[in-house]
Amino acid sequence: MKTSLKIIRLVIARLEVWPEDAKLAIVGLGTFNKKELITHVKKGTDVGRKIVEIELEYLKSLKKGILYA
Amino acid sequence: MPKVVFTRPDYEIVTHYLFVWSQKLVSEAKKNKWTVTDLRKSQATIAKFTAAVGKTSPALILLHGHGNYSSISGHNGKVIIQAGQNENILKNAVTYAFSCQTAKELGTAAVEAGAKSYIGYNEDFIFFQTEGMEKSPASDKRAAKFMEPALEVSTSLLAKKPPKSLQEKHRQPHFLKFQRSLPRPLPSLGQKSPGLPDKKL
Numbered sequence: 001m002k003t004s005l006k007i008i009r010l011v012i013a014r015l016e017v018w019p020e021d022a023k024l025a026i027v028g029l030g031t032f033n034k035k036e037l038i039t040h041v042k043k044g045t046d047v048g049r050k051i052v053e054i055e056l057e058y059l060k061s062l063k064k065g066i067l068y069a
Numbered sequence: 070m071p072k073v074v075f076t077r078p079d080y081e082i083v084t085h086y087l088f089v090w091s092q093k094l095v096s097e098a099k100k101n102k103w104t105v106t107d108l109r110k111s112q113a114t115i116a117k118f119t120a121a122v123g124k125t126s127p128a129l130i131l132l133h134g135h136g137n138y139s140s141i142s143g144h145n146g147k148v149i150i151q152a153g154q155n156e157n158i159l160k161n162a163v164t165y166a167f168s169c170q171t172a173k174e175l176g177t178a179a180v181e182a183g184a185k186s187y188i189g190y191n192e193d194f195i196f197f198q199t200e201g202m203e204k205s206p207a208s209d210k211r212a213a214k215f216m217e218p219a220l221e222v223s224t225s226l227l228a229k230k231p232p233k234s235l236q237e238k239h240r241q242p243h244f245l246k247f248q249r250s251l252p253r254p255l256p257s258l259g260q261k262s263p264g265l266p267d268k269k270l
Contacts (some may be wrong), residue, residue, distance in 0.1 A: 021200040022211060025083050027169045028135045033200060048167055051191065 113143030136168030186232035228253040
């Protein structure tokens, strides 16, 4: 499986466990619930790419020890 | 008394959150004996902002609204300050822009034009909200995790703390902090269970 596909599956898996009533507000782009975000990630839109970027940044921060669970 | 100018548009959900959450700043400013010009809702226009700054020569400017690398907007997304056009309006003032991206180009241009300081965000400002809480954003505890630390910058400036002292303190990524409180789907990646206290942040 390609790395990019693995990353998308990883991000979607993480989004799927968000609370149902949580929405993400991106100043300038609007608000999105998890189903909308998953659709954006699958379609590779600007919003989807932004979410992938954020999730990867978070995971990299965990690895670097900037954050830890 | 020192003077502060606010822009606080309110025309859709995201700006409504910023509008409601920034309301306490106006009270805080008055409490700290600032002379306040509050360009709220439809008053947040380039014409009224230009007139307010020209009339009051504010020491502090607190901007709320949508932004991109080179501009920040007011009511209905209409640009108030555009790099290369009117960034000199921020000359001699300390500015905090609670918006996306503006630090990158607009902030740099403003400082080059003589702004005392410009605090903003290089990339998007993102926050969580709770569905159904749109009519009472101040009670949205999820949004509070983002709004409170972001507005602490304004509160500190209104308390006359120097901008430089805020630089490192407020650089922590709030989104990352919030994410830690969400369930983790992939323990196989080496993540521990959620909810452990984080001593680093």
